[in-house]
Amino acid sequence: MEPLPRELVIGAWGAFGLVVGSFLNVVIHRLPLADESVLRPLRSRCPNCRHELGALENIPLLSWLFLRGRCRACRWPIPLRYPLVELINAVLWALAGGLSGRLELALIHAVVLSGLVVASAVDFDRFEIPDEVSIGGIFLAPACALLVPALHLETWVARRMSEGGGVDRLGALMGAIAGIAVGGGSLLFVGWLGKKLFRRDAMGLGDVKLLAAGGGFAGPGAALVALFLGSMIASVVGAANLLRFFCLSRARVRARRSVKPLGRSLASARIAGRYLPFGPYLGIGIGIVLLAWKDVARLVNELAF
Ligand SMILES: [Zn+2]
Numbered sequence: 538m539e540p541l542p543r544e545l546v547i548g549a550w551g552a553f554g555l556v557v558g559s560f561l562n563v564v565i566h567r568l569p570l571a572d573e574s575v576l577r578p579l580r581s582r583c584p585n586c587r588h589e590l591g592a593l594e595n596i597p598l599l600s601w602l603f604l605r606g607r608c609r610a611c612r613w614p615i616p617l618r619y620p621l622v623e624l625i626n627a628v629l630w631a632l633a634g635g636l637s638g639r640l641e642l643a644l645i646h647a648v649v650l651s652g653l654v655v656a657s658a659v660d661f662d663r664f665e666i667p668d669e670v671s672i673g674g675i676f677l678a679p680a681c682a683l684l685v686p687a688l689h690l691e692t693w694v695a696r697r698m699s700e701g702g703g704v705d706r707l708g709a710l711m712g713a714i715a716g717i718a719v720g721g722g723s724l725l726f727v728g729w730l731g732k733k734l735f736r737r738d739a740m741g742l743g744d745v746k747l748l749a750a751g752g753g754f755a756g757p758g759a760a761l762v763a764l765f766l767g768s769m770i771a772s773v774v775g776a777a778n779l780l781r782f783f784c785l786s787r788a789r790v791r792a793r794r795s796v797k798p799l800g801r802s803l804a805s806a807r808i809a810g811r812y813l814p815f816g817p818y819l820g821i822g823i824g825i826v827l828l829a830w831k832d833v834a835r836l837v838n839e840l841a842f
Contacts, residue, residue, distance in 0.1 A: 547635045554630025554647065558623035559597040561651055565622065565658045568667050585613035597623045618658065626654055629824070636828050641685045646827055649674070649754050653820035656747055660816030666743030671750050675717055678753025682706075682713035689713065691830050692756030713753045720752025720760035721745050727764070744815050751823035759826035762833055767815070767822030775813050782806035 563581060567574065581590045588610035594600050601620040608615060629650040637643035656670045682688050682695075686709035689695035695712030699705045704712070724745045752760030783806040790797045826833055 543635070547631050550634025550643070550647070551627045551631035554627035555597040555623050557630065557647075557651060558626030558654075559595070561626055561655055561658075562619050562622050564655055565662075568655070568669060569659060569663055569665075583608040583610060583613060586611035597627075622654060622658060626651055629654070632828055639687060642687055645681050645685060645688060645754070649751075649827060650824055652750075653824055657817035657820045660743070660814040664814055665741070666747050666816045668746070671743060671746035674750025675746065675753055678717065678750060679710055679713040681754065682709040685709075688754065689756055691759075692716070693758060695756070712756050715757045716752030716755060716760055717749045718752075719757035720764075721749030723761055723764055724748045741815070744819055747816055747819055748823070751819075751827070755823065755827050755830060759830050759833070760823075763819065763822035763826045765822070766825055767819035770821055771813065771815055771818035774818065778813060779806050 566584065581595060582588060583590065585608060588608060594604065594609060598620050601615060604615070606615050606617070607613065630647045633643045633647040633650060637646045652670045652674055656666045659670075660666050683706050686695075686699075686704045686706050689709040689712035690704050692704070692709075692712035692715075694715045695704045695708040697708075698711040699708030728745070748760055748764060751763055755763065783802055786797075786802040786805055787799075790802065
């Protein structure tokens with residue numbers, strides 16, 4: 538049998554990702570709520586008027602476009618986040634299908650990426666990362682390593698612990714455990730250091746658990762690179778945020794024709810911009826090393842040695 542054309546395979550992964558993304562929206566909405574389970578009620582409802590969505594109102598992406606972003610019953614504007622989560626998840630699944638090579642590996646990567654989407658969206662909303670995702674990932678990673686040792690084919694510890702040339706089950710398990718320890722440990726250390734230096738809690742425990750889970754899937758070296766990448770992206774976004782609040786403050790001063798020293802504007806901008814969730818940026822870092830660890834590792838090697 539001839540293999541399917543690559544474009545078709547990647548397109549199919551994207552289409553699956555779109556459908557899964559639609560389910561992720563339900564998870565993101567219901568996970569933090571104590572009285573709603575992810576699977577019950579089975580039918581989706583409008584969060585505003587409780588109108589039960591029909592099959593035609595529930596097609597990923599297309600329904601949102603046809604309904605022009607509003608609930609059919611109450612005209613409530615459906616947040617842009619819903620189609621965005623579906624689209625992002627579709628792209629991530631297409632990337633996992635196209636880059637991860639083997640089917641079982643692509644599937645693990647796709648599920649982990651979806652977990653990161655859920656963690657990021659809930660963190661944006663509520664400044665917390667659900668334990669179902671982070672602790673769930675910490676338990677899932679060693680199980681996946683045992684089932685699919687190829688998950689840690691690029692992990693140094695896993696290769697060293699394996700018999701022969703490749704990576705065996707025990708080696709992959711060791712790679713996952715080392716990744717969990719280094720991922721969680723490094724962020725705990727950064728948090729402890731931040732507390733010593735700046736005398737305030739800089740790091741949430743949710744971030745620690747998320748990077749531990751990410752390390753379990755990507756390996757210890759990849760976890761450190763993910764932390765570095767995530768911190769870089771978060772710094773850029775934080776600086777942009779600071780600038781935005783500073784400009785807002787100056788615009789208000791000009792509009793009122795009052796005088797406010799530049800230093801005061803800067804201080805209030807710092808307070809306004811302080812609360813930035815770290816989970817989404819950490820998630821981007823984990824996603825990058827998960828999909829492109831081979832290339833990232835080569836780059837780090839070239840730069841460092
Ligand atoms: Zn409605």
